[in-house]
Amino acid sequence: MIHTRPSTDHSKPLTALLVAGAFGVVGLLIVVPLVNVFYEAFARGPGAWWEALVHDPDTRHAIWLSLTVAPVAVAINTLFGIAAAWLVARFRFPGRSLLISFFDVPFSVSPVVAGLALVLIFGRQGLLGPTLAWLDWKIIFAWPGLVLATTFVTLPLVVRELIPVMEAIGPEEELAAVSLGASGWQVFWRVTLPNIRWALLHGIVLANARAMGEFGAVYVVSGHIAGATDTMPLRVEKLFQEYRQPASMAVASVLAGLALVTLVAKFVIERRLEAESRDLAANRSQTDSLDHTKVEGAVA
Amino acid sequence: MSIHVRSISKSFGSFTALDRVSLDVPEGTLLALLGPSGSGKTTLLRIIAGLEFADEGSIEEDGEDITGRHAREREVGFVFQHYALFRHMTVFENIAFGLRVRKVPQAEVTAKVEELLRLVRLDGLGGRKPAQLSGGQRQRVALARALAIRPRILLLDEPFGALDAKVRVELRQWLRRLHDEIGMTSVFVTHDQEEAFELADTVVVMNHGKIEQQGTPDEVFDHPATPFVMDFLGNVNVYHGRVENGRAFWHGIPIDYPDYPHAQAREARVYLRPHELELSPPAAVANRLGTSLPASILRVTRTGSITRVTCRPHGSEQELQVDVPTEMARRLHIDLEPGTHVAITPRKARVFVPDPEYVI
Numbered sequence: 001m002i003h004t005r006p007s008t009d010h011s012k013p014l015t016a017l018l019v020a021g022a023f024g025v026v027g028l029l030i031v032v033p034l035v036n037v038f039y040e041a042f043a044r045g046p047g048a049w050w051e052a053l054v055h056d057p058d059t060r061h062a063i064w065l066s067l068t069v070a071p072v073a074v075a076i077n078t079l080f081g082i083a084a085a086w087l088v089a090r091f092r093f094p095g096r097s098l099l100i101s102f103f104d105v106p107f108s109v110s111p112v113v114a115g116l117a118l119v120l121i122f123g124r125q126g127l128l129g130p131t132l133a134w135l136d137w138k139i140i141f142a143w144p145g146l147v148l149a150t151t152f153v154t155l156p157l158v159v160r161e162l163i164p165v166m167e168a169i170g171p172e173e174e175l176a177a178v179s180l181g182a183s184g185w186q187v188f189w190r191v192t193l194p195n196i197r198w199a200l201l202h203g204i205v206l207a208n209a210r211a212m213g214e215f216g217a218v219y220v221v222s223g224h225i226a227g228a229t230d231t232m233p234l235r236v237e238k239l240f241q242e243y244r245q246p247a248s249m250a251v252a253s254v255l256a257g258l259a260l261v262t263l264v265a266k267f268v269i270e271r272r273l274e275a276e277s278r279d280l281a282a283n284r285s286q287t288d289s290l291d292h293t294k295v296e297g298a299v300a
Numbered sequence: 301m302s303i304h305v306r307s308i309s310k311s312f313g314s315f316t317a318l319d320r321v322s323l324d325v326p327e328g329t330l331l332a333l334l335g336p337s338g339s340g341k342t343t344l345l346r347i348i349a350g351l352e353f354a355d356e357g358s359i360e361e362d363g364e365d366i367t368g369r370h371a372r373e374r375e376v377g378f379v380f381q382h383y384a385l386f387r388h389m390t391v392f393e394n395i396a397f398g399l400r401v402r403k404v405p406q407a408e409v410t411a412k413v414e415e416l417l418r419l420v421r422l423d424g425l426g427g428r429k430p431a432q433l434s435g436g437q438r439q440r441v442a443l444a445r446a447l448a449i450r451p452r453i454l455l456l457d458e459p460f461g462a463l464d465a466k467v468r469v470e471l472r473q474w475l476r477r478l479h480d481e482i483g484m485t486s487v488f489v490t491h492d493q494e495e496a497f498e499l500a501d502t503v504v505v506m507n508h509g510k511i512e513q514q515g516t517p518d519e520v521f522d523h524p525a526t527p528f529v530m531d532f533l534g535n536v537n538v539y540h541g542r543v544e545n546g547r548a549f550w551h552g553i554p555i556d557y558p559d560y561p562h563a564q565a566r567e568a569r570v571y572l573r574p575h576e577l578e579l580s581p582p583a584a585v586a587n588r589l590g591t592s593l594p595a596s597i598l599r600v601t602r603t604g605s606i607t608r609v610t611c612r613p614h615g616s617e618q619e620l621q622v623d624v625p626t627e628m629a630r631r632l633h634i635d636l637e638p639g640t641h642v643a644i645t646p647r648k649a650r651v652f653v654p655d656p657e658y659v660i
Contacts, residue, residue: 172384175351179371179378180398180449190397194388279387279431 034256041253044246052250058226059251062235069143069231070211073150077207078200081158086192088159089166090174100163106155114152115220118145141223146231149217154207161203162196168280169195198272205269209262213255301361301452301485302327303348308357310343310509317343319509320357325453325487325502330479332500333489336532340509341489342381342457348487349455350374361452377446377484379456383438385430391417391441392426398449416444419478436467443475447482456488460495472499493533497521505529527652530571537577537620543568548651551593551613557651568653574623576648579609581634582641592643595620600636602626609636611644620644 042049054060088100106114121127122139132139139145173195177187193200215233222229230238232251239248303325310318318340325331333341346352348359350371358367366374386394393400395416399409417423420440430438439459446454459475460468476499479486490496496503497517505512505520505528513525524530531538539550544565547554555570582594595611598619602608607629609622622644624632634642 172380172382173386175371176378176380176384176445177386177397177401179349179351179374179376180401180445181372181375182397182401183372186401190401191386194386 034259037249037252037256040245040249043249048246049250049253052247053254056247058230059235059239059247061227062230062232062251063254065143065146065230066212066232069146069150070208072147073154073211074204074207076147076151077154077158078204080155081162081203082196082200084159085162085166089163090171103156103159106153111149111153111214111216111218112220115149115217118148118152118217118221122148140221141225141229143229145221146218146229149221150211150214153214153217154210157207157210158200158203161199161206165196165199168277198269198276202266202269202273205262205265209259212258303453303485303487304360304363305344305348306358306360308344308347308354308359310340310347310352310354316509318347318354321506321509321511322357323504323511323514325485327485328483329501330476330486330499331488331502331504332496333487333504333506334491334493334496334532335506335512336491338508339506341506344506345455345457345487345489348453349376349378351378375449375452377449377451377454379439379442379446379454379459381458381461383430383442383462385438385441385445387430389429390426391422391428391430391433394430394441395426395444395448397445402449412448413444416448419447420444434467435463436471439463439471451484454484454486456486458490459488460490460492468495475499505532507532524571524650527569527571530650530652535574535621535623537572537574539570539572539618541568541570542566543651543653548649550646550649551616553591553593553646555646555649555651557653560653566653568651571650571652572646572648574608574621575606576646577620577622578645578647579611579622579624579632579634580643580645581632582643592645595642595644597636597638597640597642599638607636609642611642613644 052059053063084099084103088096119126119140122132122145123129124133124140126140137144139148173191174187177191182190213233214231215237218231219234222231222234224230224234224238226235226238232255236248236252236255239245239251303323305321305323305325307320307322308318309316309320321340321344323344333344335341343352347354350366350369350373354367358365360366371378386397389397392413395413396409399412404412413426414423417426420443422437422440422444425433425437430441433441439462443456443459460471463471472495488499497520500517502514503517503520504514507528513520513529515523520529521533524533530536541549541551542565543549543557543560545563546556546558546561548557548560548568548570549555550570550572557568560566560568580592593613595613597609598612599610600607601610605626607624607626609624611620611622612618613620629636634640
């Protein structure tokens, strides 16, 4: 570690090469394709772009479907994320570490596998198929299936964001609120939620971006029915397969635009999060100075 | 409000935090729970607050059993070790919290909070956030917040632990005055004996989940009940000697110990505080043979009002600390330099015989 700094002086060309390489890769893999999406989408002017989005009823439906499935999945995730993070951060119980590792499963499993797994449980031939048929509930190839699949793939995003923040904050403020007479709900709304709000928002933004863009798991459970179960990413693919590239690019540009909005939101929220963790550190350092005094006192 | 703790036990896994602890806190007392970390003092405080529940035993307030009552309903003011201020709220809202959750009307809240801000001498700082305050100010906000709900008892967990030395002393004196003014039954936890002795009416010394001794600061300091209390209360010279026929021996000097009148000698530990030893010129020793110990000075440290003299008794490897008030030292007619011969006379000593109850 100590030698890192001097060695960079000796290898300025290497540093320059690495910087150029990094920018090259980012440019080639991310910036150029993304810019190209917008270029292709608007190649025939904004009028044609708008036409492509709203004229086709199936495309309109896909946009509408994405705008309803994603918020529902994100809402489920938010509720689950807060409850699970609170459980894990505030309590010690057998199986706690195992539970935390399970939160990560959706990250490590291929979304297609996740979709298939859902079909095998909730599909007509699946484990719960007869029960669902008897209840006349349609999950696979329908809206609930889309929500389930989207929730599955976005599951870790909120909870993973909250656990470290809740652990860093600790339970003292909540206990203080209780000793001052606050009920459970009052503690949550007045103390816990304001303390975790930026981390929560960060998780929600990430989960929303992922939910809007999810393809694999949704592809399997949706059945790909135009005008019924096609979400925006599925619509992009279908239009592309049908050689309707301008329309395909127009929908893709909406998704890409969403990604850019997410990027900006993420940047703003991350700055707030950094500021809050600095505050937390400042509170802690007050405590450290005490130990210092104690040592001095002992010497005196 | 008086508190009666009856035979409380609490374990965390295999660790026994409290072992059948009983404690009475009379109305209006300021009581200190003093002990090293892990002695159970904080656990006891949290059980009194209802933030933790005992495995066994009960707690009464004014004769009313409150063992199972939730912290929310105990009307206890609790000041946390690191204050636990609500970081996203202003000082005003922090203090107002207990009133807001009780749906107290706004005008009343404002009046009460302003009054408390004056009480803790933070007038005009109501609009600040906790992060913009110094440690001492945060501590006083925490106190005002706890007092806002008109608690029946006030509990403080290491209230001055996180402050620097100067602020700590100021705040301690201020808290004592505040207690005398409002007269609320208060219990605080500390590992700092100076803090406990200066502030409290009653000091309770705890160790390994048990109460070692309880009494006024003078009682505990002058008559430590156990070797642990003696050790814990700071600087002490320990001598491993023996006891027989009602006398213990310290470097050959007899010390009365009527509790052990038996002829059979037993091991005993003799404890002497540095200020309980007296230095005199060696010439005096001849007259007081058998009551003084000849020794040589090894080191002399001057720390303000006290001069600490480290001596080695002749024919011994042990070192002895002797504290002499600096003003006295000038009148001793002793050259306080390493190598000087002196006589040491014990004025007071405490003898502890291990397990005296097993003595027949």
